[in-house]
Amino acid sequence: QVQLVESGGGLVQAGGSLRLSCAASGRTFNIIGWFRQAPGKEREFVAAKNWSGGVTYYADSVKGRFTISRDSAQNTVNLRMNSLKPEDTAVYYCAAARLLPDRVGVKDSYDYWGQGTQVTVSS
Numbered sequence: 001q002v003q004l005v006e007s008g009g010g011l012v013q014a015g016g017s018l019r020l021s022c023a024a025s026g027r028t029f030n031i032i033g034w035f036r037q038a039p040g041k042e043r044e045f046v047a048a049k050n051w052s053g054g055v056t057y058y059a060d061s062v063k064g065r066f067t068i069s070r071d072s073a074q075n076t077v078n079l080r081m082n083s084l085k086p087e088d089t090a091v092y093y094c095a096a097a098r099l100l101p102d103r104v105g106v107k108d109s110y111d112y113w114g115q116g117t118q119v120t121v122s123s
Contacts (some may be wrong), residue, residue, distance in 0.1 A: 002026035002112040004094045009117030012084055016121070020079040021071075022094030022114060024051075029096040032077050033057070034068065035107055036090035043093070045105040047079060051096075056106045059077075062088075084121045091116040 008020040024032060031123040033048025040118055049056045067080040082086065094114040095107070103109040 002096055004060055004096060004112055004114035004116040005031075006092065006094045006114040007082050008117045009118045011122065014036060014084060014086055014121055016078060016084050016123050017080070017082045018084065018119060020094075020119070021074075021075075022077045022079075024075060024094075024096060024117060026112075029112065031099045031104055032070075032094070032096040033104065033110075034079050034087075034092055035110075036092045037094055038087075038090040041090075044108050045107065046092070049077070056100075057101075059105070065120055078085045081119070084119075086121050086123045089119060089121050091118050120123070 003025045005023045033088040034046040035043050036046050045059050047058045049068050065083045070077050085113045088111050093116045095110040097110040
């Protein structure tokens with residue numbers, strides 16, 4: 001059974017940085033990533049990577065500002081968020097699944113979800 005546990009959310013001023021971490025257990029997935037959901041909005045794709053390689057995927061809204069990476073020693077996937085904007089405010093969820101690349105950005109394709117961590121960016 002896959003378990004995902006997020007950490008690292010918090011409050012930051014616009015222009016600041018945060019790092020989210022997702023501790024993953026179980027190995028029935030090949031893709032792991034991050035989604036976010038702001039109040040009153042649909043959950044949207046943020047970034048993902050394949051667990052065993054270097055391929056990464058990003059939403060256009062975060063390209064150049066966010067970086068997803070894996071820490072093999074800690075068995076975690078991290079999301080480094082720079083140049084944060086108020087519109088990045090949301091609950092961020094870690095998610096994992098066994099997927100083909102064309103499904104990476106589709107939330108309904110993911111089987112496993114963490115509990116979420118709040119990120120608030122003040123203006």
